[in-house]
Amino acid sequence: AWRHPETQGNFLEPEYYARSAKVLEEGLFDLLFFADRFAIGDQLGGSRELALRHGAQDATRLDPLPILSYLVGQTRRLGLGVTRSTTYYEPVHVARSLATLDHLSRGRAAWNIVTSMNDSEGRLFGKDRHLEHDLRYDRADEFVEIALKLWSSWAPGALKLDREQGILADPAGVRDVAHRGEWFRVEGPLNIPRSPQGRPVLIQAGSSGRGRRFGARWAEAIFSIHGNLPAMRAFRDDVRQQVVAQGRAAEQCKILTAVMPFIGGSEAEARAKRDRHNALAHPQIGLATLSAQLNFDFSAFAPDSRLENIAAHPETPPAVAEKLRSLGVSLNLGELAQTFASSVRVPQLVGTGAQIAEQLAELFNAGGCDGFVISPGYLPGSFAEFAESVVPHLQRLGLYRRAYEGTTLREHLGLGPLEA
Numbered sequence: 513a514w515r516h517p518e519t520q521g522n523f524l525e526p527e528y529y530a531r532s533a534k535v536l537e538e539g540l541f542d543l544l545f546f547a548d549r550f551a552i553g554d555q556l557g558g559s560r561e562l563a564l565r566h567g568a569q570d571a572t573r574l575d576p577l578p579i580l581s582y583l584v585g586q587t588r589r590l591g592l593g594v595t596r597s598t599t600y601y602e603p604v605h606v607a608r609s610l611a612t613l614d615h616l617s618r619g620r621a622a623w624n625i626v627t628s629m630n631d632s633e634g635r636l637f638g639k640d641r642h643l644e645h646d647l648r649y650d651r652a653d654e655f656v657e658i659a660l661k662l663w664s665s666w667a668p669g670a671l672k673l674d675r676e677q678g679i680l681a682d683p684a685g686v687r688d689v690a691h692r693g694e695w696f697r698v699e700g701p702l703n704i705p706r707s708p709q710g711r712p713v714l715i716q717a718g719s720s721g722r723g724r725r726f727g728a729r730w731a732e733a734i735f736s737i738h739g740n741l742p743a744m745r746a747f748r749d750d751v752r753q754q755v756v757a758q759g760r761a762a763e764q765c766k767i768l769t770a771v772m773p774f775i776g777g778s779e780a781e782a783r784a785k786r787d788r789h790n791a792l793a794h795p796q797i798g799l800a801t802l803s804a805q806l807n808f809d810f811s812a813f814a815p816d817s818r819l820e821n822i823a824a825h826p827e828t829p830p831a832v833a834e835k836l837r838s839l840g841v842s843l844n845l846g847e848l849a850q851t852f853a854s855s856v857r858v859p860q861l862v863g864t865g866a867q868i869a870e871q872l873a874e875l876f877n878a879g880g881c882d883g884f885v886i887s888p889g890y891l892p893g894s895f896a897e898f899a900e901s902v903v904p905h906l907q908r909l910g911l912y913r914r915a916y917e918g919t920t921l922r923e924h925l926g927l928g929p930l931e932a
């Protein structure tokens with residue numbers, strides 16, 4: 513996106529973000545969400561040179577939380593989602609900043625819960641190695657438990673702000689938090705009153721067995737990337753079953769699958785847009801991004817290596833093997849890297865606005881997902897084209913709102929209020 517001729521401005525300017533946020537709000541989207549990671553990937557060949565020179569996925573990123581604080585003032589209804597890692601923050605950091613964002617946005621905050629990905633991130637925090645995959649989720653479980661305790665430490669109405677009587681708050685409405693667990697010891701309460709949504713909407717994107725178990729326990733929305741309807745359905749069916757097994761209603765966890773649409777006046781024009789976009793991505797950055805995401809150096813393997821052979825290789829760690837197998841063993845490494853270069857594996861859709869709307873409706877109606885993550889090829893044009901050309905067709909199909917009905921993100925997502 514950074515080198516696409518239609519991308520306006522660059523990521524260091526506030527207007528870059530404000531333009532997209534306004535387009536999304538005019539297009540009645542549920543939320544704008546920012547991914548985040550801490551480090552420039554250097555897994556491929558032990559070097560960050562290629563990532564920096566040609567722009568691999570994490571070569572640059574501003575911290576999304578200040579960006580969202582700025583966007584609070586630029587928008588009125590749009591949900592605002594921020595990624596925060598349970599591996600490198602403490603629960604109180606996330607509880608305070610997200611409660612603040614929820615207050616300032618009057619109930620539009622969401623937290624994308626991630627466990628972080630690679631050793632380069634760990635080294636920024638004094639760790640030689642990133643914490644092992646399943647242990648990260650053990651820590652994340654306890655992290656979320658504590659964040660929830662902190663967010664509910666103020667009862668609704670405990671803040672009085674009674675100037676006449678000189679009463680700030682009702683101390684009886686502010687509960688102690690006393691947590692002693694395997695990973696954390698936290699004594700509270702928070703010094704922030706209960707926020708408009710009670711807490712931010714909880715989002716997650718785990719795809720492994722352990723990641724799904726975590727998501728089924730906590731997430732109210734799950735981001736996923738799958739290449740076709742059968743894979744989308746299998747994922748959604750599995751997660752919904754696990755959500756129910758956790759004693760939650762399946763509707764309380766929305767599965768949102770990612771797509772990257774290219775929209776044209778004709779199918780041929782849309783295809784040309786996609787091809788122009790994909791030609792801008794340097795072929796090697798796909799392999800660099802793949803290596804960073806899987807925390808594994810793929811430089812020793814030839815592009816025509818079959819994924820199943822890499823997975824079975826004695827040097828390949830089990831978590832990497834599991835991931836490779838889940839990505840589809842029919843591909844070779846070069847083909848997989850190409851999908852990371854062009855869209856980080858997000859399926860690309862091409863067509864006119866009506867055709868894209870039909871494709872989305874089909875995936876949705878066939879039980880592939882509860883909604884979509886629209887991944888932009890360029891900014892803000894991809895969102896603007898979607899809002900102008902696809903949304904009216906989805907509205908006609910009865911699948912898209914015609915106006916915001918609520919004010920909070922929970923309401924946009926149809927999640928219903930939390931119990932106090």
Ligand SMILES: Cc1cc2nc3c(=O)[nH]c(=O)nc-3n(C[C@H](O)[C@H](O)[C@H](O)COP(=O)(O)O)c2cc1C
Pocket residue numbers: 546547548549595624625626627628629716717718719720721722723724735736737770885
């Ligand atoms: C749409 C989407 C967005 C994601 N955003 C982030 C992110 O911002 N930061 C991050 O560290 N991981 C991010 N991830 C990765 C997931 O949190 C997760 O680690 C990954 O899907 C692998 O699943 P697993 O952890 O269960 O193995 C994202 C994944 C998806 C599908």
